[in-house]
Structure formats: structure tokens, C-alpha cells
Amino acid sequence: xSKLFSFFIIFYLVVQINYSQDKKESKIxxxxxxxxxxxxxxxxxxxxxxxxxxxxxTLGGEEDLKSPKSLHxxxxxxxxxxxxxxxxxxxxSLLKQFPALDNADLIKKNLLQNISKENIxxxxxxxxxxxxKIYERTYxxxxxxxxxxxxxxxxxxxxxxxxENLQPLTNLIIGKYLEFLPKLNYPIRVGEHPNTAxxxxxxxxxxxxxxxxxxxELIEKRSKFFYLNDVSCPMSWEPGGYDFLSPCLxxxxxxxxxxxxxxxxxxxxxxxxxxxxxxxxxxxxxxSDRTDGKLVHLDGxxxxxxxxxxxxxxxxxxxxxxxxNAIEHINYSLPSIVDGNYEGGHWLGSFAIYALNSIx
Numbered sequence: 001x002s003k004l005f006s007f008f009i010i011f012y013l014v015v016q017i018n019y020s021q022d023k024k025e026s027k028i029x030x031x032x033x034x035x036x037x038x039x040x041x042x043x044x045x046x047x048x049x050x051x052x053x054x055x056x057x058t059l060g061g062e063e064d065l066k067s068p069k070s071l072h073x074x075x076x077x078x079x080x081x082x083x084x085x086x087x088x089x090x091x092x093s094l095l096k097q098f099p100a101l102d103n104a105d106l107i108k109k110n111l112l113q114n115i116s117k118e119n120i121x122x123x124x125x126x127x128x129x130x131x132x133k134i135y136e137r138t139y140x141x142x143x144x145x146x147x148x149x150x151x152x153x154x155x156x157x158x159x160x161x162x163x164e165n166l167q168p169l170t171n172l173i174i175g176k177y178l179e180f181l182p183k184l185n186y187p188i189r190v191g192e193h194p195n196t197a198x199x200x201x202x203x204x205x206x207x208x209x210x211x212x213x214x215x216x217e218l219i220e221k222r223s224k225f226f227y228l229n230d231v232s233c234p235m236s237w238e239p240g241g242y243d244f245l246s247p248c249l250x251x252x253x254x255x256x257x258x259x260x261x262x263x264x265x266x267x268x269x270x271x272x273x274x275x276x277x278x279x280x281x282x283x284x285x286x287x288s289d290r291t292d293g294k295l296v297h298l299d300g301x302x303x304x305x306x307x308x309x310x311x312x313x314x315x316x317x318x319x320x321x322x323x324x325n326a327i328e329h330i331n332y333s334l335p336s337i338v339d340g341n342y343e344g345g346h347w348l349g350s351f352a353i354y355a356l357n358s359i360x
Contacts, residue, residue: 042349043087082140138199145206191243244300249308303351310358
């Protein structure tokens with residue numbers, strides 16, 4: 001056998017080994033009891049941590065200068081209002097799935113303490129203030145309805161009490177959606193809090209679960225108005241440096257909910273044609289500094305991408321190959337969210353749990 005022929009044989013074998021390694025599926029992460037206990041510590045640690053705090057407040061006068069806990073007695077911890085809300089969602093979700101959590105009694109105690117009738121009445125009063133009409137629109141609104149949905153679907157006496165306590169604020173947020181969406185002429189396509197697709201997605205989930213047809217039908221109508229004619233989403237532009245949501249994939253996940261199956265498949269083939277390619281690779285967003293509150297957003301974009309990809313793949317077998325992309329995104333960010341950095345730790349647990357729940 002000539003040396004040249006031997007070289008080509010060796011080269012071929014190396015290429016085949018590397019190809020086989022590349023084709024191996026990533027290890028699938030699991031939301032086990034151990035993982036749930038680990039993730040539950042994040043919101044437990046911050047839900048009653050008042051400072052540091054980003055209020056996002058419009059001041060009408062000196063009388064509005066109050067402490068976070070005075071302004072938001074239910075949701076004052078975890079740095080900002082929306083993170084506190086979805087931190088509470090995290091604990092409810094984990095308790096539902098793992099009643100045997102080691103810290104279950106402490107979680108129940110804290111939930112009852114924060115989501116009390118009196119505290120929620122104070123939260124409602126804040127939203128009804130002259131300068132607070134657009135407060136937390138629509139990201140915080142969406143998470144409040146996701147918390148309400150999680151309580152509604154939890155068959156437990158504690159859930160009934162918490163759901164009843166939360167209901168006045170839930171009703172207020174529903175009303176805000178019904179008032180706002182008809183006025184919005186153009187969708188907000190950024191990868192941060194105001195993203196319209198994300199804001200409507202969680203609200204649709206709530207409306208669908210509880211049977212609120214007015215809210216559900218409005219979201220379906222506005223989703224089609226905003227997005228039905230979209231084509232060739234510029235995924236190469238993503239992620240933006242501060243993104244924690246994917247504008248393209250959040251839109252795809254929303255339309256998954258509001259369009260019939262055949263219509264959705266046709267729409268998605270035009271909106272995001274690359275997804276049908278079984279060799280399509282979407283690389284995770286790279287985080288350069290997890291102590292930077294904005295740069296760590298990219299861990300969030302990894303989790304949110306993952307749940308959108310999984311939702312599509314779970315419903316449509318032709319997109320099953322996207323699950324490996326989703327897993328790689330989760331595996332990139334999951335090990336780092338309990339690294340002790342408050343910049344990410346105060347909110348990323350919720351995103352991780354939601355992404356892990358999307359794995360089927």
C-alpha cells in the first residue's frame with residue numbers, strides 16, 4: 001500500500017469520526033428534583049430582597065418617593081417588578097411539579113405572605129395611579145398572566161387561595177391588554193421587554209387556559225394584523241447585544257398558537273425557511289461578562305430561543321431536528337445561572353425552568 005493511499009485512508013477515517021461526533025445529539029437536560037431544588041433557591045433568595053432595586057417609576061411628586069416594598073408589597077424583591085412576578089411563577093411551577101421539594105414549606109409560606117389580599121390591593125392601586133398607566137407594558141403584564149395561569153392549573157387548596165388573592169390584579173392586566181392592543185398600530189420587534197409578540201404570547205396562553213374568549217380573540221386578530229404577511233425574518237441580525245428574547249422566534253411561537261396547522265406551516269416556510277433544513281445550526285448567544293446586567297441578557301435569549309424551537313418541534317415532526325439546537329442553547333447557559341451573580345440570578349431561573357419545561 002502506497003504512503004499516499006494510506007494518507008487518504010487515514011484522512012477519510014478522521015473526517016468520518018469528526019462527522020459522527022458532530023452529529024451526536026447533545027445530552028438532554030432534565031428538570032429533576034435535584035435541579036428543581038437548585039433553581040428554587042434563586043427566587044427564594046431574592047423575593048424578599050428589597051435592594052438593589054430598579055423601580056422604573058414615573059414620579060408625579062415627592063409623595064411618590066417611597067421604598068420598593070411600600071410601593072409594591074407583593075412584588076418588591078428580585079431587583080424589579082417583573083422579575084419578582086416571574087420569580088413567584090417559578091416557585092409555583094416547581095411546587096406543582098415537585099411537591100416533595102425540600103424547601104416546600106418555606107416556599108408556601110413566602111407565597112402566602114407576598115400574594116395576600118391586602119398586598120394585591122396595593123399593587124392594583126399603584127397601577128391605577130395617574131402616572132402608572134403604562135407601567136410594565138407588556139412584559140410584566142405577560143408574566144403576571146403566566147403566574148395567574150399557573151395558579152389556575154394547580155390543583156391545590158393553596159393555589160385556590162393565591163389565585164383568588166391575585167384576581168383583582170389579573171383582571172386589571174386583562175383590561176389593560178384589551179385597551180392597549182387595538183391602539184397599537186405597529187408591533188414592537190425588539191429583543192427586550194416591550195416585544196409585542198412575547199407580550200401577546202403569554203397573554204394568549206392565559207386566555208386559552210381560563211376560557212377568556214374576548215382576550216384570546218383580540219390577540220389572534222392583532223397577531224394576524226401585525227405578522228401574517230411577514231416573510232424572511234432576518235435571523236442573521238440576532239441576537240442583539242442586549243437581547244433576552246428572539247424577535248423572530250417569539251413571533252414564530254406566537255403564530256404557532258393563533259394559526260391553524262396547515263396555514264402555520266405555510267406561513268413558517270416563508271417567514272423562516274431555514275428552519276426546515278435538517279442541518280440548520282443556530283449558535284447560542286455568547287455571554288462575555290455575567291456580572292454585567294445587560295450582557296448577561298444573552299443567557300436569557302438562549303433559554304427563550306430554546307422554548308420557541310421546542311414548541312415548534314413538539315407540534316410539527318418536520319421540525320424535530322430543531323430540538324438539538326434547543327438543547328445546545330440550554331446546555332450553554334444552564335450551568336452558569338447559579339454562579340452567585342445577582343445580575344442574572346435574580347431572573348434567569350424562571351427562563352431556565354420554562355425552557356426545561358418545553359422539552360418533550
